[in-house]
Amino acid sequence: MIKEELKAFSEIFENYLKEVMSAQNNQYSAHYDAMKYSILLGGKRLRPFILRAFYLVCGGEGEDFLNFAASLEMIHTYSLIHDDLPSMDNDDFRRGKPSCHKAFDEATALLAGDALLTMAFEIAAKTKNISSDLIVDGISELAKLSGADGMIGGQIVDLAIESKKVPIETVLDMYKKKTGALLVAAAKIGTILAGGNYDMKLAAEEYALNLGIAFQIQDDILDVIGDSKLLGKPVGSDAKNQKSTYVSLKGLEQAKLDVIEYTNKAKNALKVFDGDTSQLIELANYLIDRKY
Amino acid sequence: MIKEELKAFSEIFENYLKEVMSAQNNQYSAHYDAMKYSILLGGKRLRPFILRAFYLVCGGEGEDFLNFAASLEMIHTYSLIHDDLPSMDNDDFRRGKPSCHKAFDEATALLAGDALLTMAFEIAAKTKNISSDLIVDGISELAKLSGADGMIGGQIVDLAIESKKVPIETVLDMYKKKTGALLVAAAKIGTILAGGNYDMKLAAEEYALNLGIAFQIQDDILDVIGDSKLLGKPVGSDAKNQKSTYVSLKGLEQAKLDVIEYTNKAKNALKVFDGDTSQLIELANYLIDRKY
Numbered sequence: 062m063i064k065e066e067l068k069a070f071s072e073i074f075e076n077y078l079k080e081v082m083s084a085q086n087n088q089y090s091a092h093y094d095a096m097k098y099s100i101l102l103g104g105k106r107l108r109p110f111i112l113r114a115f116y117l118v119c120g121g122e123g124e125d126f127l128n129f130a131a132s133l134e135m136i137h138t139y140s141l142i143h144d145d146l147p148s149m150d151n152d153d154f155r156r157g158k159p160s161c162h163k164a165f166d167e168a169t170a171l172l173a174g175d176a177l178l179t180m181a182f183e184i185a186a187k188t189k190n191i192s193s194d195l196i197v198d199g200i201s202e203l204a205k206l207s208g209a210d211g212m213i214g215g216q217i218v219d220l221a222i223e224s225k226k227v228p229i230e231t232v233l234d235m236y237k238k239k240t241g242a243l244l245v246a247a248a249k250i251g252t253i254l255a256g257g258n259y260d261m262k263l264a265a266e267e268y269a270l271n272l273g274i275a276f277q278i279q280d281d282i283l284d285v286i287g288d289s290k291l292l293g294k295p296v297g298s299d300a301k302n303q304k305s306t307y308v309s310l311k312g313l314e315q316a317k318l319d320v321i322e323y324t325n326k327a328k329n330a331l332k333v334f335d336g337d338t339s340q341l342i343e344l345a346n347y348l349i350d351r352k353y
Numbered sequence: 354m355i356k357e358e359l360k361a362f363s364e365i366f367e368n369y370l371k372e373v374m375s376a377q378n379n380q381y382s383a384h385y386d387a388m389k390y391s392i393l394l395g396g397k398r399l400r401p402f403i404l405r406a407f408y409l410v411c412g413g414e415g416e417d418f419l420n421f422a423a424s425l426e427m428i429h430t431y432s433l434i435h436d437d438l439p440s441m442d443n444d445d446f447r448r449g450k451p452s453c454h455k456a457f458d459e460a461t462a463l464l465a466g467d468a469l470l471t472m473a474f475e476i477a478a479k480t481k482n483i484s485s486d487l488i489v490d491g492i493s494e495l496a497k498l499s500g501a502d503g504m505i506g507g508q509i510v511d512l513a514i515e516s517k518k519v520p521i522e523t524v525l526d527m528y529k530k531k532t533g534a535l536l537v538a539a540a541k542i543g544t545i546l547a548g549g550n551y552d553m554k555l556a557a558e559e560y561a562l563n564l565g566i567a568f569q570i571q572d573d574i575l576d577v578i579g580d581s582k583l584l585g586k587p588v589g590s591d592a593k594n595q596k597s598t599y600v601s602l603k604g605l606e607q608a609k610l611d612v613i614e615y616t617n618k619a620k621n622a623l624k625v626f627d628g629d630t631s632q633l634i635e636l637a638n639y640l641i642d643r644k645y
Binding site for chain 2: 068088090091092093096139143146147148149153166167168169170171174175176178179180182183186187192193194196197198200201203204205206209213214216217220221248
């Protein structure tokens, strides 16, 4: 059921993205081609979905959340484009297709990433029918959580600990920032835009942070026991790269237990809300059961 | 006199930047080191100065413009860091010092640029004592003018026309976007934050756009007749790279006349304002007389 809901939303959302990105087409618009290519490569649209779910749970109405939902996806996409560059992870493929710098070139991919990041804030600022106070609050959270102390901070930790043995706390810190922060942004901004109070914002953060950790541990598990065909990428690459992961440090069985534990923490955080949280609970269950 | 004013402001502004950037210092903060390194490399701080000047001309008071002034400098700095990367201009030096990816490494420079761009919007959203409506308006202009249709669009044109003979219109389009757009952001946001009206915003744009073109033509001229010692970079590089510039297309003498013409256009735009515009007039005169 949640699988169908995710799919239905992602189709609506992709049409919206196509509209947003359709403007440009001239002699010097290689960056637009690259931006569109990468943002329309597919994916679960998890962050926009979470933003929408919290928006609805907190009583938000209409489609005015869509601007910020697109912002999140633009930031997620730019981070993947820059991550794949030769100076970073040097990945030639993304979702089974050539990565942006392979489909275009390095300079165009770099600038397309920059432009998506910039456009994220432009489109957020253009949100309609929501008070400017809340928009500023949303922009502030978006920038903080995707920035030097958030998502980018997580990438810095990831680069620094490559092929190094580090304590579990460092791995968790990386998960919280690299994956958790943008999920927190999604949940928190959905709550903010619907006028949610302090407790609700805190609960949204608690849900998303724990979900993010569970998601990332599940990723580590799938890298050990997953099906490379379903995953669309080779398994065993963490061990090959001598990467410190949750699984390598705590063992496979403990990791499996902890995924459940973090997922329960995420679900428990939802008790604060009066609205219907069943979709968010199903989402959490769905993500730990995933095979890819 | 304007030279002293620029210098005095840049000293105050740099202290403010140091404060803003001082927060982080831990095991995984290489990106912060790189961000600080690049933003504190010096420079005229022209964009913050122009923002402040329009803020004052429009009756703005206090120092509440400083957040957006820092945003502009962060965006300017990130664009230089990414511009210097091997896949772009591949410049090993910036202001006579190793460029960011040489002082650190490519991945750190890439992420430091991303983080500065992101922080620009975080600090803008944290502006105090100015209404959220105006802050949202400012953020919207900042993103639009530094984004895919603005500064980044100009870099795309610049890359596309490298070593190519193109019409003067294309060169002007590139100047307007690559240099002009961020100067327009400075002038317009200063006007917006002080509560300036539509005509004032238009005049601010007119001033900054023409100043940007004049500035860029002057750059081309200095690349032909400048003193490499004063400039801190070799002269003649445009001709060596067979670059289409204003000078190569219109000739040195016409270019010199046109710098004066564009500067006059910039100064004429200021007539709309009741406030004292002498600083902005002096700035325009100073920039065309510059030798570096």
